[in-house]
Amino acid sequence: MASELTQRIQQNPQYQQLLKTRNTLGWSLTIVVLLAYYGFIAIIAFDKSLFATPVAEGWFTTWGIPAGFGVIVLTIVLTAIYVQKANRDFDRMVEEILQKEVKS
Amino acid sequence: MRVTEQRVSPQAKTLKTAGFSAVALLMAILPSLSWAAEAIGETQKQETNWVAIGMFVFFVLITLGITKWAASRTRSAADFYTAGGGITGFQNGLAIGGDYMSAASFLGISAMVMASGFDGLIYAIGFQVGWPIITFLIAERLRNLGRFTFADVIAYRFKQTPVRIFAAAGTLVVVAFYLIAQMVGAGQLIKLLFGLDYIYAVVIVGVLMMVYVLFGGMTATTWVQIVKACMLLGGATFMAFMVMLHYGFNPEKLFAAAIDVKKSTTTMGPGGFVSNPISGISLGMALMFGTAGLPHILMRFFTVPNAKEARKSVMWATTWIGYFYLLTFIIGFGAIVFVSKNPEFLDPNGALRGGANMAAVHLANAVGGNAFLGFMSAVAFATILAVVAGLTLSGASAVSHDIYASVIKKGKATSQEELRVSKITTIGLGIVAVLLGIAFEKQNVAFMVGLAFAIAASANFPALFLSILWKRCTTKGAVIGGFIGLISALTMTVLSPAVWEATLGFAKGSAPFPYSSPAIFSMPLAFICIWIFSMLDTGAQAKKEQEDFEDQKIRSETGLGASKASSH
Numbered sequence: 001m002a003s004e005l006t007q008r009i010q011q012n013p014q015y016q017q018l019l020k021t022r023n024t025l026g027w028s029l030t031i032v033v034l035l036a037y038y039g040f041i042a043i044i045a046f047d048k049s050l051f052a053t054p055v056a057e058g059w060f061t062t063w064g065i066p067a068g069f070g071v072i073v074l075t076i077v078l079t080a081i082y083v084q085k086a087n088r089d090f091d092r093m094v095e096e097i098l099q100k101e102v103k104s
Numbered sequence: 105m106r107v108t109e110q111r112v113s114p115q116a117k118t119l120k121t122a123g124f125s126a127v128a129l130l131m132a133i134l135p136s137l138s139w140a141a142e143a144i145g146e147t148q149k150q151e152t153n154w155v156a157i158g159m160f161v162f163f164v165l166i167t168l169g170i171t172k173w174a175a176s177r178t179r180s181a182a183d184f185y186t187a188g189g190g191i192t193g194f195q196n197g198l199a200i201g202g203d204y205m206s207a208a209s210f211l212g213i214s215a216m217v218m219a220s221g222f223d224g225l226i227y228a229i230g231f232q233v234g235w236p237i238i239t240f241l242i243a244e245r246l247r248n249l250g251r252f253t254f255a256d257v258i259a260y261r262f263k264q265t266p267v268r269i270f271a272a273a274g275t276l277v278v279v280a281f282y283l284i285a286q287m288v289g290a291g292q293l294i295k296l297l298f299g300l301d302y303i304y305a306v307v308i309v310g311v312l313m314m315v316y317v318l319f320g321g322m323t324a325t326t327w328v329q330i331v332k333a334c335m336l337l338g339g340a341t342f343m344a345f346m347v348m349l350h351y352g353f354n355p356e357k358l359f360a361a362a363i364d365v366k367k368s369t370t371t372m373g374p375g376g377f378v379s380n381p382i383s384g385i386s387l388g389m390a391l392m393f394g395t396a397g398l399p400h401i402l403m404r405f406f407t408v409p410n411a412k413e414a415r416k417s418v419m420w421a422t423t424w425i426g427y428f429y430l431l432t433f434i435i436g437f438g439a440i441v442f443v444s445k446n447p448e449f450l451d452p453n454g455a456l457r458g459g460a461n462m463a464a465v466h467l468a469n470a471v472g473g474n475a476f477l478g479f480m481s482a483v484a485f486a487t488i489l490a491v492v493a494g495l496t497l498s499g500a501s502a503v504s505h506d507i508y509a510s511v512i513k514k515g516k517a518t519s520q521e522e523l524r525v526s527k528i529t530t531i532g533l534g535i536v537a538v539l540l541g542i543a544f545e546k547q548n549v550a551f552m553v554g555l556a557f558a559i560a561a562s563a564n565f566p567a568l569f570l571s572i573l574w575k576r577c578t579t580k581g582a583v584i585g586g587f588i589g590l591i592s593a594l595t596m597t598v599l600s601p602a603v604w605e606a607t608l609g610f611a612k613g614s615a616p617f618p619y620s621s622p623a624i625f626s627m628p629l630a631f632i633c634i635w636i637f638s639m640l641d642t643g644a645q646a647k648k649e650q651e652d653f654e655d656q657k658i659r660s661e662t663g664l665g666a667s668k669a670s671s672h
Contacts, residue, residue, distance in 0.1 A: 003655060005658075006654050006658050009658050010658070015661075018661070026241055027240070027241075029236065029240050030237060033233060033236045033237065037233045037388065038385065038388065040226075040229070041226075041384050041385055041388050042381070044226060044374040044384065045380075045381035045385075051222070051373050051374050052374065054372075060356055061355060061372070062222075062373050064222050064225075064372065064374060065222070065225075065359075065372070068226065068229060068433075069225075071229050071233070072229060072232050072426045072429060072430060073426070075232055075235060076422055076426045076427075078236050079235065079236050079239045079418065082236075082240055083239065083415045083416065086415055087416075091411075091412055097662060
C-alpha cells in the first residue's frame with residue numbers, strides 16, 4: 001500500500017501539473033531528437049545525393065555539412081532549453097509541493 | 105595494410121558494399137588493431153619520443169598528486185563510489201566528457217574523416233545523440249532513485265538478489281569488452297607514439313589505473329577525467345584553430361583545398377558508410393541508447409548532490425562532447441590537406457606512417473611542431489587512462505556493492521567491509537585487464553566497443569528505463585527480458601561479419617547475421633520480453649512491486665528521500 005504521504009502528494013494538483021508539464025516537455029524534445037537523428041540517417045540511407053548537393057551554385061559546402069553540424073548543435077540547444085526550464089520552473093514547483101505536503 | 109591506400113581512390117568508393125559499415129565500425133571504433141599492427145614494423149624502429157614521454161610523465165605526476173590528495177578523502181564506501189556526492193554539475197559534466205571521449209573516438213573519427221570525409225561526421229553524430237535522451241528521460245530520475253550504481257535504481261522496488269545479479273552481469277560484460285578494447289588500443293597506440301614495447305605500455309596503463317582507483321576511488325578518477333578532458337579539449341581546439349587560421353576562418357577555402365587533395369566527389373557527401381539502411385539505423389540505435397546504458401557513465405550521476413546538479417552535469421557533458429565532435433571533423437579535414445599527401449608523414453608505399461589512425465597525431469606535428477606532437481601523444485595516453493579508470497571503478501562497484509553487499513551480505517555489510525571488497529576487486533580487475541590486454545595483443549578486438557554499446561542498449565537500458573517509467577514492470581520481467589537482450593546482442597554480434605569473418609576468420613560473406621550492429625533486433629526484443637514476462641507475472645510479489653511504484657515515482661519525480669551528499 002502506498003504511504004499516506006505518497007497519497008497526499010499524488011492528490012496535490014501542483015504535483016499533477018508538474019508531471020504533466022515535465023513529461024510533455026521531456027517527451028516532445030525526445031521525439032524531436034529522434035526525428036532529427038533518424039531523419040538524418042534515413043536521408044543518407046535513401047537519398048545520398050541530397051546531402052552531396054552544394055548549398056549554392058559554385059559552393060563547396062554541401063547540405064550535408066549544415067545538416068550534420070545542425071544535429072549536433074540541436075542536441076546541445078535542446079538540452080540547454082530543458083535544463084534551463086527545469087532549473088527555473090520544475091525545481092520551484094517541487095520545492096513548493098514538498099514544503100506543503102511534507103511539512104504540514 | 106594496403107586498404108589504407110585503396111580507401112583514398114575513388115574506385116574503392118564504388119566497391120563499398122553493405123558490409124562496409126561493419127568495416128567502418130571496425131576501423132573507427134577501435135582504430136589501431138589490424139591497421140596499427142600492420143604498421144608496427146615501420147614504427148618500431150622509430151626513436152623513443154622523449155618530448156612525449158616527458159609530457160606524459162608530467163601528467164602522471166599531477167594525477168598521482170591528485171590521487172594522494174583524494175586518498176585522504178576516501179574513507180567510506182560512499183567516498184569510494186561517489187566522491188562523497190560533492191562534485192558540482194560543471195565538474196561532473198567535464199568528468200563525464202573525460203569518461204566518454206576515448207582515444208578511439210578522437211583518433212578513429214578524425215582518421216575516418218580524413219579517409220572518407222563526410223562519413224566520419226555521420227559516425228560522430230551517433231555518439232552525440234544519446235545525451236539529450238539521457239537528459240530528458242533518465243538523468244534526474246536516476247539521481248533521485250539511486251545511490252552508488254544503476255542497479256540501485258532497478259532494485260528500488262524489485263527483489264534484490266535477481267536484479268543485482270542481472271545488473272552486475274550487465275555492468276561487468278560491458279566493462280570487460282570496453283576495457284579489453286581500451287587496453288589493446290593503449291598498448292598499440294603507446295607503442296607507436298612513445299616507442300615503448302606493447303607489454304610495458306599495457307602494464308603501465310594497468311598499474312596507473314589501479315593506483316588511481318585503489319587509493320583515490322571516485323575522487324581521483326573524477327579529477328583525472330577532468331584534467332584529461334581539459335587537455336583533450338584544449339589540444340583539439342588548438343589544432344582546429346590552426347587549421348582554420350590557415351584558411352582565414354573560411355570553411356569554403358578549407359573544403360576547396362580538401363576536395364583538391366582528395367579528387368573525390370564523395371568527400372563532401374555521404375559515401376558508403378550507411379549503404380545498408382538496417383545496419384545504419386541499428387548502429388545508430390546502439391550508439392544512442394547504449395550511451396544511456398553504460399554503467400560507468402550512469403554511475404557518474406551519483407557523484408553530484410542532487411537532481412539539479414545531475415541536470416547541469418549532463419548539459420555540460422552534452423556541450424563539451426558535441427563541441428569535441430565538431431572539432432574532430434575540422435581536424436579530419438585539416439589532416440586531408442596537411443597530412444594525407446605530405447611525404448613527411450607517409451611511408452614508401454604511400455600509406456600513413458604508424459597506421460591509418462595516426463591522422464590527428466601527424467596533424468599535431470604539422471600545425472604545432474614536435475613539442476605539440478609530444479603534447480598530443482601525452483593527451484592520447486591520458487585519455488586512455490581516464491577511460492579505463494572509470495571502467496575499473498564501475499566494475500569494482502558492481503562486484504562490491506551489487507554482488508557482495510547486496511546479494512551475499514543481504515545489505516548488512518559495513519561501509520568498511522564494502523570498501524575492502526571494492527579495493528580487492530580493483531586489484532583483481534587491474535590484473536585481469538593487463539592479462540587480457542596481453543592475451544588479445546594480436547587479436548582483432550575492434551568489435552568490442554560496438555558490442556559494449558549494443559549490450560548496454562539491449563540489456564541495461566531497457567531494464568532501467570522500464571523499471572523507472574512503467575508501473576507494471578516486475579522483477580521477473582526486468583531480469584528475464586534484460587538477460588535475453590544481453591544474450592541476443594552478444595550472439596548476434598558473434599554471428600556478424602565483424603566477429604565471424606574479421607576475428608574468427610570464416611570466409612567473407614559467410615556471416616549468418618549480416619548487419620553491423622544487433623541493436624535494431626536485440627533492443628526491441630528486450631523491451632518485448634520485459635513486457636511479456638511482466639504481464640505474465642501475477643504473483644503476490646509482482647502485486648507488491650506494482651504497489652510500490654507510486655512511492656518510487658514520487659521519489660523519482662521530486663527527489664523526496666533521495667540520498668544526500670555525505671559530509672566531510
